[in-house]
Amino acid sequence: MLRFRVMRALPLLVLACGAALAQTSGPAALTGMVTSDTGGPMEGVVVSAKPVGGKITVSVLSDQKGRYAFPADRLKAGDYEIRIRATGYDAANPKMAATVKEKAAAKVDIKLGKTQNLAAQLTSAEWLLSIPGTQAQKEKLYRDCVLCHTLTPVLGSTYSAEEWQTTLVRMYNWSEGGSLQKPLLAPLRSGPRAGDEEFAKYLSSINLSAGPTHNFELKTLPRPHGADTKVIITEYDLPRADAEPHEAVADKDGIVWYSDEAEGIVGRLDPKTGATKEWQDPSAKAGYPGGLHDMELDRDxxxxxxxxxxxxxxxxxxxxxxxxxxxxxxxSPYTRPTFLALRPDGKVWLKDNTDFKIFRFDPNNGEYVGYDEYPPNLNLKSEEPATVGGTRSGQVHHSIYGMNTDSQGNAYGADIGVGNIIKVDAKTGKTTLYPTPTPNSGPRRMHFDSSDHLWIGEWWANQLAMFDPETEKFQEWPVPIPFYGPYDAVLDKAGNVWTGSMSVDTILRFTPKTGQFRQYLMPALGVNVRRIDVDDNGKSPVFWVGENRRAKIAKVEPLE
Ligand code: HEC
Structure with a gap:
């Protein structure tokens, strides 16, 4: 079930907090006004500055008066390229530039004009808001078509219903680690699925098969405003333009480690200098995409x-x-241990998508113990691996997605297929299923906080959730953006929960105490966020995320 719940309370919160906060304090390196074609100030425009030939992009947002400012300590003296993001608009001058000097602030005023190509600016969530169709039809697109790429090529295509049927089968045979730039064949071949004919008809009714324009209005999400504009986003280019940093995790020294979803590559980013180093795993298996998935750091x-x-x-x-x-x-050779959890005692929990087992692995003696009774009566054996969302040949069933472990070493799995949290007791091996209050919520990734509360992204229900293993109770909170689909959830030491989305380029920060959401729009389209990480080692928490389809790692710093 997917919920359309837009937070009605939001404009009030903005009035309360927006006026009080200065955009940035202290001297600016670069500042200016953003105005529209009619001359009015534009709030919530993302302004990005990248040194010519450089690798680190810094972005800020314009305030209620249209003013933007980069703090002096964020841009070194030099020449910069300037870009903007404001859905519905393009910069009047597409080649904006600035020269930042040591002492005085550089000034660049930015004029925007209405875009001629709004379709090219829509996120997948905005496409889903715009297209006609039943809830079930939209959910199918949302579940099946936003993983590897956005909905832009889908809605921009000209396929007839018949042509869609062959195109759908082509999609079923790509690996989820691939992308538009880098198609990777999945290890197993798939044929047509039940419901394809009907879905193909629907797709041909919403794409450009009947003519050069869409026969529905393109709807967009509101631009950021008020406190949501008080943020600095720093993006670090990775050395390969087609890198896919599915995970990005900071260690205690502030170094960010990342895993590549398409290739067997582990990388290291030093945010102080922007320097990166990558290592290719030499043991790649011929005929299989070598991509990595979940990344966790051990005690060392x-x-x-x-x-x-x-x-x-x-x-x-x-x-x-x-x-x-x-x-x-x-x-089975098709076993996909995409997730693991490192226990405090050094043992490792693993899950396997094919035989529906949880394993405990001991690196000290190489011993594996299989817990195949999860869920008790549904130990389906098959050669065919389950896809994301727990469908196998179109049939929904139990399937563990994200895994985690608490301070006692118990294993927790997110049963994305049916909507449970599955626990395997570390001492007894006993399996317990805890259904989420919202049925079929699609729990995806999750993280324990320091009080052993489990924070969960409920992808299908469009909610964040918290499970307390002690009371065995859940709490759930709808997120304020339709079709957002929280992928992960992490609590920081300041008491805020962070999450990201594959279908909207907005990072959400939620404060359970106040029920308030902050929405931080990323600088470009198609970020495709997976794993979320918060570095709690410094004075204030630092939020990190891999831009999975943009070959960048980003740091999001609220200015509050
Ligand atoms: C497992 C990854 C994956 C998923 C899921 C996926 N695609 Fe794709 N898609 C690709 C790749 C890779 C390409 C580029 C290669 C190609 O054209 O087949 C692509 C390209 C496309 C294109 C542009 C090329 C063309 O033929 O016009 C369309 C349209 C498309 N996909 C539609 C869909 C639809 C509809 C869905 C949901 C049913 C979907 N895709 C789901 C991987 C995927």
Whole structure:
């Protein structure tokens, strides 16, 4: 079930907080006014500055008066390219530039004009708001078509219903680790699925098969305003233009480690300098995409990652800069241990998408223990791996997505297929299912906080949730953007929950105490956020995220 709940209270909150906060304090390196074609000030326009030939982009947003300002300590002296993001508008001058000097603030006023091509600016969520169709038809698009790319090529296509049927089968055969720039064949071949004919008809009724324009109005989400404009976003380019940083996790020294969804690559980013280094896992298996998935850091700060498309997981030893490869014994070759959880005692929880098992692995003696009674009576055996969302040949069933472990070492899995949190007791091996209050909520990724509360992204229900294992009770909160689909959830030490989305380029920060959401719009379209990480080691929490389809790692810093 997908919920359209727009927070009615939002404009009030904005009035309360917006006026009191200065955009930035202290001297500016670069400042100016953003105005529209009619001369009015434009609030909530993302203004980005990137040094010519550089790798680090800094972005700020314009305030209620249309004024933007980059703090002096964020831009070094030099020449910069300036870009904007404001849905519905383009910069009148597409080649904006600024020269930042040591002492005085550079000034660049920005004029915007109405865009001639609004369709090219829509996020997947905005397409879903705009297109006609039943809730079920939109949900199918939302579940099946926003993982690997946005809905823009889908709505911009000219396929007839018949042509869609073959196109759909082509989609079923791509690996989720691939993208438009980098198609990767999945290891197993798939044919047509039940419901394709009807879905193909629907797709041909909303694309451009009947003519060069859409026969529905293009709806957009509101531009950021008030407190949502008080943020600095820093983006670090990765060395490969087609890098896919599915996960980005900061260690205690502030170094950010990332795993690539398309290739067996582990990378390291030093945010102080922007320097990156990457290592290619040498043990890639022929005929399978080598991409990695979940990444977790062990007690020594070494990254571990699950493989996306075949049996195996790995540890990267950061001292020796060598990979240690592991393979789960006696399972189907299509086993995909995409998620793992590192227990406080050094053992590792793994899950396998094919045989529906949870494993406990002990790196000290190489022992694997399989817990195949989850969920008790649904131990389906098949060669065919489950896809995201727990469908196998179109049939929904139990399937664990994200995994985590509490301070006692118990395993928790997000049963995305049916909407449970599954617990395996570390001592007894007993499995317990906890259904989320919202049925079929699609729990996806989750993280424990320091009080052993589990924070969960409920993808299908469009909600954040918290599960308290002690009381065995959940709390759920709808997010304020339709079709957002929280992918993950992490609590920071200041008491805020962070989440990201595959279908909207907005990072959400939620304060459970006040029920308030902040919405931080990212500088460009098609970010496709997966894993969320908060670095709580410094004075205030620092939020990190991989821009999975833009080959960047981003830091989001609220200015409050
Ligand atoms: C598992 C990854 C994946 C998923 C899920 C996916 N696609 Fe794609 N899609 C791709 C890749 C890779 C390409 C580029 C290669 C190609 O054209 O097939 C692509 C390209 C496209 C294109 C542009 C190329 C063309 O043929 O015009 C359209 C349209 C499209 N996909 C539609 C869809 C629809 C509809 C869905 C949902 C049913 C979907 N895709 C789901 C991977 C995916």
């Amino acid at each position: 700060g070494n990254p571990w990652a699950g493989r996306h498309e075949y049996n195996g997981f790995l540890k990267f030893d950061k001292q020796t800069e060598k990979f240690v490869d592991y393979v789960i014994p006696n399972v």
